[in-house]
Amino acid sequence: MDRTVYEARAEVMKALAHPSRLMIADALADGEMCVCELQEIVGSTMPTVSRHLSQMKNAGIIEGRRDGNQIYYRLLVPCVLRLFGCIDAVLQSEHLRAAEAVEA
Amino acid sequence: MDRTVYEARAEVMKALAHPSRLMIADALADGEMCVCELQEIVGSTMPTVSRHLSQMKNAGIIEGRRDGNQIYYRLLVPCVLRLFGCIDAVLQSEHLRAAEAVEA
DNA sequence: TTCTCAATTAGCTATTATGCTAAATACGTA
DNA sequence: TACGTATTTAGCATAATAGCTAATTGAGAA
Numbered sequence: 001m002d003r004t005v006y007e008a009r010a011e012v013m014k015a016l017a018h019p020s021r022l023m024i025a026d027a028l029a030d031g032e033m034c035v036c037e038l039q040e041i042v043g044s045t046m047p048t049v050s051r052h053l054s055q056m057k058n059a060g061i062i063e064g065r066r067d068g069n070q071i072y073y074r075l076l077v078p079c080v081l082r083l084f085g086c087i088d089a090v091l092q093s094e095h096l097r098a099a100e101a102v103e104a
Numbered sequence: 105m106d107r108t109v110y111e112a113r114a115e116v117m118k119a120l121a122h123p124s125r126l127m128i129a130d131a132l133a134d135g136e137m138c139v140c141e142l143q144e145i146v147g148s149t150m151p152t153v154s155r156h157l158s159q160m161k162n163a164g165i166i167e168g169r170r171d172g173n174q175i176y177y178r179l180l181v182p183c184v185l186r187l188f189g190c191i192d193a194v195l196q197s198e199h200l201r202a203a204e205a206v207e208a
Numbered sequence: 209t210t211c212t213c214a215a216t217t218a219g220c221t222a223t224t225a226t227g228c229t230a231a232a233t234a235c236g237t238a
Numbered sequence: 239t240a241c242g243t244a245t246t247t248a249g250c251a252t253a254a255t256a257g258c259t260a261a262t263t264g265a266g267a268a
Contacts, residue, residue, distance in 0.1 A: 006124075006127050009126050009188065010121055010126055012191045013126070016117050018114050018117075019113070021114075036245090045227075046244080052226095054246080054247095060198030066234085068235065069235045069242095069244045070243090070244060076197055077197055079193055086183040087116045090165060090180075090181045091116065093180055122255090122256085139214070139215060148257075150216090151216075155257085157215095170215095173265045173266065
């Protein structure tokens, strides 16, 4: 397998590898949201949220649609939500091993 | 949902958000491998590969086992391999939209 | 013990990511 | 036109990553 494939994949992963961007992905699970709504959820300044959105857009994860002077973003590839299941499995196994380490 | 949950998830994502680390995860799909074998696959220096492995280990993705003077790593949570499917779906949809943009 | 090999850690530099404030754009309304 | 609101982009300072070489640790062999 070519290294460029892994580089492309890593770009997508990087576009999700930030707490605020994971919050955004989760928030968009139920449907589209404008930047101002996402800002409330994430709790950063509007420019910062906008930049996170732009990273996710460039990675092909979300898409924006203008309505008036607001821009509504939505998930393009909803399967990213299923990533959480696996990530949480990693976290659980981590906690299990941490507990074992304490016992031993 | 608490922000700390998203921070923990982001740590796991970050531990995979690098081409070399994705290559390592993929290589470990078929079973454990020592660092020297992974080095050949990744194509970086041994210290660099070792540091990638240590990041993945801290995130709870892999585990190492010493045998003689070699250390064999294995995937702790094999479901990370299923991530590739979704990531590739993102890449495909990206290419589709890029093609549409060229047509228009 | 001493030597060698595999792996990790230290120390450094270069690159990249993050988040802010301030400025620019886009759109709707008066 | 001019103004207000939502969003993006620029520019900057700080922090985090990545990769290298050199030094260190761990385990087996001579």
